[in-house]
Amino acid sequence: MADVLDRAPDDRVQVLDADGEAVAPSLVPDLADETLVSMYRDMRFARRFDERMINLQRQGRLGTYASLAGQEGSQIGSTYALADEDTLFYQYREHGALVARGLPWEYLLYWMGHERGNAALADVNVFPLNISIAGHVPHAVGWSWAAKKRGDDRAGVVHFGDGATSEGDVHEAMNFAGVFDTPTLFFCNNNQWAISVPRERQTASATIAEKANAYGFDGVQVDGMDPLATYVVTEAARERALDPDDGAARPTLIEAVQYRFGAHTTADDPDVYRDEDEVEEWREKDPLARFGTYLWNRGLLDRERLDAMTEEIESTLADVVDRAESAAADPRDLFADVYAEPTDELLAQREYLEELRERHGDETLLDE
Numbered sequence: 001m002a003d004v005l006d007r008a009p010d011d012r013v014q015v016l017d018a019d020g021e022a023v024a025p026s027l028v029p030d031l032a033d034e035t036l037v038s039m040y041r042d043m044r045f046a047r048r049f050d051e052r053m054i055n056l057q058r059q060g061r062l063g064t065y066a067s068l069a070g071q072e073g074s075q076i077g078s079t080y081a082l083a084d085e086d087t088l089f090y091q092y093r094e095h096g097a098l099v100a101r102g103l104p105w106e107y108l109l110y111w112m113g114h115e116r117g118n119a120a121l122a123d124v125n126v127f128p129l130n131i132s133i134a135g136h137v138p139h140a141v142g143w144s145w146a147a148k149k150r151g152d153d154r155a156g157v158v159h160f161g162d163g164a165t166s167e168g169d170v171h172e173a174m175n176f177a178g179v180f181d182t183p184t185l186f187f188c189n190n191n192q193w194a195i196s197v198p199r200e201r202q203t204a205s206a207t208i209a210e211k212a213n214a215y216g217f218d219g220v221q222v223d224g225m226d227p228l229a230t231y232v233v234t235e236a237a238r239e240r241a242l243d244p245d246d247g248a249a250r251p252t253l254i255e256a257v258q259y260r261f262g263a264h265t266t267a268d269d270p271d272v273y274r275d276e277d278e279v280e281e282w283r284e285k286d287p288l289a290r291f292g293t294y295l296w297n298r299g300l301l302d303r304e305r306l307d308a309m310t311e312e313i314e315s316t317l318a319d320v321v322d323r324a325e326s327a328a329a330d331p332r333d334l335f336a337d338v339y340a341e342p343t344d345e346l347l348a349q350r351e352y353l354e355e356l357r358e359r360h361g362d363e364t365l366l367d368e
Contacts, residue, residue: 020293163194
């Protein structure tokens with residue numbers, strides 16, 4: 001499958017069309033039926049997770065949240081192509097990648113204001129969530145370089161949006177990766193909008209994938225709403241990144257062309273800057289519909305199995321939410337990890353908080 005990376009950057013890789021038909025049978029990955037059904041289950045879980053998180057935010061039970069709807073194919077298809085030991089670096093919208101890694105229930109704690117929700121991601125080889133645009137990309141390259149120097153058979157996969165390509169961090173990271181041949185997969189989720197700025201205002205390049213040429217490695221464009229296509233491309237890119245032949249290992253830039261159906265975050269109103277007709281046009285390419293149709297036509301899904309899947313997803317998600325909402329916050333966490341060693345000022349602030357807690361109690365402080 002490595003030759004899938006040798007296409008022109010504008011020769012978009014696609015396995016399934018919008019109707020769920022295999023338009024490139026030779027590219028269909030050789031995956032077990034159970035794996036294919038598991039991918040679809042995770043995509044459905046991610047969509048339902050998204051809906052539930054938005055509802056929780058609207059009810060004041062969750063902080064500002066970034067929706068993933070429409071991007072399940074790229075997030076889950078690409079993650080399934082990785083080894084468990086590979087490390088993920090994600091921006092803030094790739095919840096589906098975490099679903100594919102088992103979604104630790106503690107993840108919800110981050111969105112509820114508990115930093116330990118970020119710490120739990122280390123158990124599934126995921127770096128902490130990053131809010132600053134593209135700030136995590138150089139870190140991903142640094143980690144990849146260290147893995148190479150240690151002789152680890154692990155790749156670093158870094159997700160970022162089309163808007164992040166306008167940040168210097170992306171270019172510095174790709175330049176370094178190209179010079180030192182780090183085992184890095186740069187995964188650009190081109191969802192057409194960087195908040196309210198459209199893709200065509202980000203760059204005059206015909207594709208984002210072609211930017212890799214300047215750094216000496218391959219860039220490939222893939223249908224990001226096709227989970228099988230993103231699987232194939234990511235698998236090939238991982239093989240190239242970890243090629244055991246001296247001098248052959250190379251990073252890859254993957255541009256996954258897709259669309260976010262919802263708002264940038266729950267603090268955004270997309271109706272102000274985009275047409276509903278555009279959204280509906282992209283909804284006809286819904287990754288869940290096309291992959292579900294493909295599996296149905298292959299006899300891997302039926303109504304009974306879908307109903308059982310829905311029941312399991314609702315039960316699992318309810319448990320995750322219940323566990324997160326039952327977790328007690330520790331006010332002392334406000335002072336943890338601000339510095340490697342707490343400053344005198346920080347210690348004084350912590351002591352002052354303890355005095356207030358002793359005097360008034362936590363409940364009174366929260367009410368105030």
